[in-house]
Amino acid sequence: MSDDLIAGEAPTPAEAAPAPTTGPATGSGSAEGEVVVCMGPGGVGKTTTAAALALRGALAGRRACVVTIDPARRLADALGISGVGNEPRRVAPPAGEDPWPGELWAVMLDAQSTFDDLVGRYATSEDQARAILENPVYRNMSGALSGTQEYMAVEKLYELQESGDYDLIVVDTPPAQHALDFLEAPKHLARLLDNRVFRLLMVPTRVGLKALEIGAHVMLRTIAKVAGGQVVSDTVQFFTQFEGMEEGFRARAKRADELLHSPTTSFALVCSPRRDTVEEALYLGGQLAQAGVNPTLVVVNRCHPRYVQVAPASAERLAGTPLAPLVANLEQLRMVAVKEEEQLARVSAALPEARLCRVPFLAREVSDLGALAEVAASLGA
Amino acid sequence: MDPLSFFSQARAFIVTGKGGVGKTTLSGVMANLAARQGLRALIVQLGIPGARREAEPAYLSHLFGWPENLSYQQVRLRPGGTGGGEVSARALRPDTALVEYLHLHGMKRLSHRLVSSGALDIVATAVPGMPDMLVLGKLKQMERAAAAGQADAPDVILLDAPAAGHAVRFLQSPHGLLDAAGGGPVRAQAEEVVEMLADPARCQVVLVTTPEETPVSETIETAALLEDRVGIKLCAVVVNGRFPVLSLPPPMSAAELCDRAAAAGVKLSPPEAESLVAAAELRLQRQESQAVQVARLAAELPLPQLELPFCFSAELGPEQLDDLTDALARALTNWVPVSA
Numbered sequence: 001m002s003d004d005l006i007a008g009e010a011p012t013p014a015e016a017a018p019a020p021t022t023g024p025a026t027g028s029g030s031a032e033g034e035v036v037v038c039m040g041p042g043g044v045g046k047t048t049t050a051a052a053l054a055l056r057g058a059l060a061g062r063r064a065c066v067v068t069i070d071p072a073r074r075l076a077d078a079l080g081i082s083g084v085g086n087e088p089r090r091v092a093p094p095a096g097e098d099p100w101p102g103e104l105w106a107v108m109l110d111a112q113s114t115f116d117d118l119v120g121r122y123a124t125s126e127d128q129a130r131a132i133l134e135n136p137v138y139r140n141m142s143g144a145l146s147g148t149q150e151y152m153a154v155e156k157l158y159e160l161q162e163s164g165d166y167d168l169i170v171v172d173t174p175p176a177q178h179a180l181d182f183l184e185a186p187k188h189l190a191r192l193l194d195n196r197v198f199r200l201l202m203v204p205t206r207v208g209l210k211a212l213e214i215g216a217h218v219m220l221r222t223i224a225k226v227a228g229g230q231v232v233s234d235t236v237q238f239f240t241q242f243e244g245m246e247e248g249f250r251a252r253a254k255r256a257d258e259l260l261h262s263p264t265t266s267f268a269l270v271c272s273p274r275r276d277t278v279e280e281a282l283y284l285g286g287q288l289a290q291a292g293v294n295p296t297l298v299v300v301n302r303c304h305p306r307y308v309q310v311a312p313a314s315a316e317r318l319a320g321t322p323l324a325p326l327v328a329n330l331e332q333l334r335m336v337a338v339k340e341e342e343q344l345a346r347v348s349a350a351l352p353e354a355r356l357c358r359v360p361f362l363a364r365e366v367s368d369l370g371a372l373a374e375v376a377a378s379l380g381a
Numbered sequence: 382m383d384p385l386s387f388f389s390q391a392r393a394f395i396v397t398g399k400g401g402v403g404k405t406t407l408s409g410v411m412a413n414l415a416a417r418q419g420l421r422a423l424i425v426q427l428g429i430p431g432a433r434r435e436a437e438p439a440y441l442s443h444l445f446g447w448p449e450n451l452s453y454q455q456v457r458l459r460p461g462g463t464g465g466g467e468v469s470a471r472a473l474r475p476d477t478a479l480v481e482y483l484h485l486h487g488m489k490r491l492s493h494r495l496v497s498s499g500a501l502d503i504v505a506t507a508v509p510g511m512p513d514m515l516v517l518g519k520l521k522q523m524e525r526a527a528a529a530g531q532a533d534a535p536d537v538i539l540l541d542a543p544a545a546g547h548a549v550r551f552l553q554s555p556h557g558l559l560d561a562a563g564g565g566p567v568r569a570q571a572e573e574v575v576e577m578l579a580d581p582a583r584c585q586v587v588l589v590t591t592p593e594e595t596p597v598s599e600t601i602e603t604a605a606l607l608e609d610r611v612g613i614k615l616c617a618v619v620v621n622g623r624f625p626v627l628s629l630p631p632p633m634s635a636a637e638l639c640d641r642a643a644a645a646g647v648k649l650s651p652p653e654a655e656s657l658v659a660a661a662e663l664r665l666q667r668q669e670s671q672a673v674q675v676a677r678l679a680a681e682l683p684l685p686q687l688e689l690p691f692c693f694s695a696e697l698g699p700e701q702l703d704d705l706t707d708a709l710a711r712a713l714t715n716w717v718p719v720s721a
Contacts, residue, residue, distance in 0.1 A: 042400020042544050043596075072595040175400055175544070225488075225566070275696040276440045277401065305663075307656040314647045321645045323638070325629050330660040332693040339696060363666040365594040 033161055033264055034168045036297075039182065039288075040270035041280040042175030045301040047071045048366045049270045049359075050172040051079060051106065052375040057168040058091075058104035059376065064168040065105040067156055069149065071172075074367030076108065085110030088160070094369045105166070111152035118155060122248035128241065137238040149174050150185035158256040183260060183291050186253040261293065268297040269354070271347075273304075273340035282350050295354050298347055299379065303358040304337040382716050384709075385418045390616060391585040392527045393520060393538040393577075397548040397603065398589035399596040403621040403689070406697060406705070407589045408541040409444045410689070412468045413706045414713075415537045419464025423523070423535035426451055426472045427516060427543060441470055441541070446699040453477045469535065475512030478519045486566055510554030511567070517555060517574045524583055549603060552578060552611040581614035588618040590678065592671035601681045617716075618684045619709075620675055622691045624668055629661050687712040 038050040050066050057064030065088055068081070076082040080089050088107040093100050116133060123129035132138050150173065157171050173182050224232045259265060267288055271281035278300075285295050307330055310318075315327045348356055359378045366372055396408045405426070412422035426441060439450045445458040451472040459468040483492035526534035542548050555571040555578070577583050586607055590600040600618060607613055633641070635654035642649045649657070679686060689708050692701050 044401060073598065074594070272401070275443070279439065305659060307660055308650075308652040310649070310653045310657065314642070314649060314653070317647045318642065318645060322630055323642060323645065325627050326638070326657045326661050329627050329629060329664045330657050333660045333663065334656075335693050361663070363663070363670070367594070 033164070033166070035157065035161065035259065035262075035265040036168070036170045036268055037157075037173060037182070037260070037265065038170065038268045038270050038299075039173050039281075039284050039295075040175070041277050044270050044272045044277050044281075045359075045366070046175070046270045047075060047172045048372070048375060049268070049299045049301065049379075050170045051075065052366075052372050052379055053268070054106070054168065054170040055104055055369075055372055056376040056379055057170070058100045058102040059373075061101035062167040063103045063105070063165065064170065065107065065160055065166045067153060067160070067169065067171045068106060068108050069153060069172045069174050071108065072367070074365065075372075078368045078372065079106040081106045081108045084108065086113050086156075088165075091369070102167075107156070107160070109149070109153055109156055111149045114152040114155055114159075115148065118249070118252075119245075122245045122252075124244050128244070131241045132238070132245075135234065135238045135241060137234045150182045154182070154185045154256050154260065155252075158252070158259055161259060180287055180291065183288070183293070186256040186260070265293075266297070267293055267295040268299060269295045269351075270299045270301065272302050273300050273343045275343060278343045278346060282347065285351055285354075295351060297357065298351055298354045299357045299359060300344060300347065301359045302361045303340055303344070304333060304361055306337055306341070307334045309334060382713050384414050384713050385420075387713050387716075388415050388418065388420060388537050391581060391583060391614075392536075393524045393540060393584035394616065395540045395542045395548075395552070395584060395586045395613070396589060397542040397544070397586060399599045400544040402589055402591045402596050403619075404544070404589055405440045405541050406444065407587070407619055407621060407689070408539045409441055409468075409702055410705045410709050411587070412470075412537070412539050413459065413702055414709050415539075416459060416466035416468045417464075417706065417710075419466040420536040421466060421534075422468050422537045422539060423455070424458075424468065424470040424539045424541060425520065425523075426470065426541045427474075444697055444699070444702050445470075473516050473519055475515045478515040479512075482515060482518065482570075510550075510557040513551045513554035514558050514567070514571055514574065517552070517578075518570045521570075521574050521577045524577060528583070549606045549610060552607065552613060556611070578611060578613050585614045585616035587616055588682075588684070589621055590618065591622045592620050592674040592678075594670075594674060597674045597678050600678065604682050604684070615684055617687055618678065618682060619687045619689060620678065621689045623671055623675070623688050624664065624691050626668055627664060629665060632658075632662060632665065634658065685716050687716060 036050075036053055038046050038053070040046045047068050047070070050068065051071075054064040054066035066079075068076070068079070071079070071081070073082060079091050085108055088105040091104040091106050119132050119138075120129050123132065153171060153173060157169060160166060160169050269281045269285050269288075271277040281298070285298075288295055310327055310330060315331075318324055318327050344356065344358065357379050359375055362371060362374060364371060366375055394411065396404050396411070398404050398407075408424050408426075412424045415422040424441060441458075442448070442450055445468065447456070447458050449456075451470055453472060453474065455469050455471040457467055457469045480492045483489065520538065520540060523534070523538055527536060527538065543551050555574040558567060558571040559575065588600050588604060590596040604615055604618070607615060635651060635658045638654045638658055639649050639651070642654070675686070675688075687709065689705055689712070692704070694701060697705075
């Protein structure tokens with residue numbers, strides 16, 4: 001269901017947004033606990049970019065950790081996190097290579113276990129934790145509620161940051177058209193708990209609330225009519241079980257929210273040099289700016305080289321010779337590159353403050369640390 | 382197979398693939414081809430759950446040269462040609478689908494209050510597949526209208542579905558609801574959607590991928606999941622963005638190229654020669670790796686393959702849409718359906 005429906009009210013802009021941060025998203029400086037959040041549409045190489053930014057950190061002597069959401073299998077294999085959810089794994093340099101000056105860690109987010117851990121942390125008793133974990137509404141919510149993955153990514157980020165084990169944490173985010181889904185993720189559950197209807201369900205009967213309660217019950221009856229009575233009773237039970245835990249959740253969500261808006265946290269937009277992904281990325285950028293967190297880095301993946309055009313007279317004279325296909329090919333690829341430049345120019349114009357990185361089109365898939373190092377190298381200032 | 386026979390296989394085609402491989406483009410191209418056969422094609426796009434209105438999909442509009450973003454309101458992107466075919470499009474969102482559903486089921490008075498109070502969240506939270514199911518329910522309703530030959534109903538529906546991994550969950554939602562929802566109209570709705578998904582005469586899936594490693598791997602995985610978990614018929618896999626094969630001379634150095642050009646009476650500057658050599662190298666690498674992926678896809682996914690060429694020209698617009706439609710028509714002509 002849409003985020004604004006879950007909110008039950010219009011989403012509020014980030015409170016007390018700090019001044020927009022500028023400067024490189026990852027420098028080789030030694031700022032403690034830097035966080036970089038990578039955002040962008042699906043299929044543009046966001047995970048690869050996040051991993052490459054972390055590798056860059058490790059190469060610069062930092063203890064870097066990348067939080068991935070859904071890495072392609074071969075990248076996960078390369079990072080050694082295939083099938084290993086939720087716990088950071090140390091990534092070793094390829095055999096035969098010198099050790100990195102810093103450390104590279106990788107973790108694959110498991111939203112479900114992260115949520116379960118959170119419940120375990122704030123439950124007042126083991127019984128309460130167990131009851132919640134077994135409730136069908138909780139299972140559904142933690143597994144499938146839109147925004148849960150975003151919320152858990154932020155939660156994981158917060159947890160890693162709190163550990164103090166890393167100088168740099170790079171977070172991949174679920175493909176999004178809506179930056180606010182991620183930015184407001186920490187408030188997500190808090191808002192759900194604040195929902196008027198839920199509150200009414202949990203408020204002990206008081207005379208003054210009678211009218212409202214009846215209103216709530218009419219709605220409950222309607223919901224029962226649409227979705228079945230079991231749904232309503234499971235839901236009421238879930239919110240009853242949750243009692244006493246909201247404060248802990250809310251406080252943690254607030255701290256995670258503060259981390260996202262901290263001056264040591266920066267945002268990187270990732271796209272490819274195509275109109276559709278550039279537009280989506282710029283839209284995300286606009287939303288970030290509205291929330292007071294201007295992106296400091298834009299990574300444009302898979303850019304073609306800037307070729308030189310063959311002089312028309314020469315091209316004409318080569319027509320019909322065995323070299324003609326070379327000219328035809330160059331013209332085709334050059335046309336692609338020219339169009340890409342137009343998109344890159346749009347990005348620069350729209351985000352003049354951000355550092356723009358062109359990552360060249362690599363002939364091979366980024367599926368090993370060597371290829372990742374190539375990407376990392378092109379992310380330099 | 383001729384295009385008309387292709388489209389007569391089912392009333393609704395669900396187009397899915399990894400993010401960024403061309404789902405929307407293919408939906409547009411298929412609809413355009415259907416319209417050329419005199420069919421009324423409707424493209425259904427999904428407002429992403431969580432979407433705010435201004436973020437509704439714009440890409441399809443670009444493709445057809447339509448000036449606005451799509452909305453819940455159906456628009457005609459391409460008017461009928463000689464045969465009466467046309468392309469229309471609309472966006473579907475779970476919340477609007479729900480309000481419509483409640484209206485239809487005599488709960489008009491409550492629907493707005495349900496939405497505005499946030500009580501709907503309870504339903505969404507308690508029954509997670511609900512938003513997806515509402516959209517599929519709406520699709521089913523349109524498919525029924527098409528089947529009944531209603532005057533304003535389309536002949537072919539193209540659903541521009543969520544990205545691969547998500548698509549499985551999306552199409553599984555009614556199955557999940559059958560387990561979760563105790564009873565009531567939602568359960569009945571879920572049963573009807575499951576029925577539609579299982580009937581190849583009513584709906585089939587078209588997978589789309591680019592000829593690259595990760596998209597091909599994900600397509601193979603998604604295909605298996607869709608067959609096993611959803612039980613939906615897969616109709617074809619479209620390989621989008623394949624480079625037309627150019628027969629380039631064998632690789633040579635820039636100096637060598639300069640010599641050969643000189644022999645033909647052409648003086649190439651070193652940067653010109655370097656660009657020619659580098660571009661040729663990139664092209665050969667790409668052609669080779671694409672051929673490997675296309676072969677792997679064919680070996681691991683026994684589905685008819687249809688190819689759409691890479692467009693060098695520009696950003697995709699109405700002209701490229703027509704070129705790609707020609708290409709799809711050619712690919713279909715060469716396609717001999719394989720028996721299962």
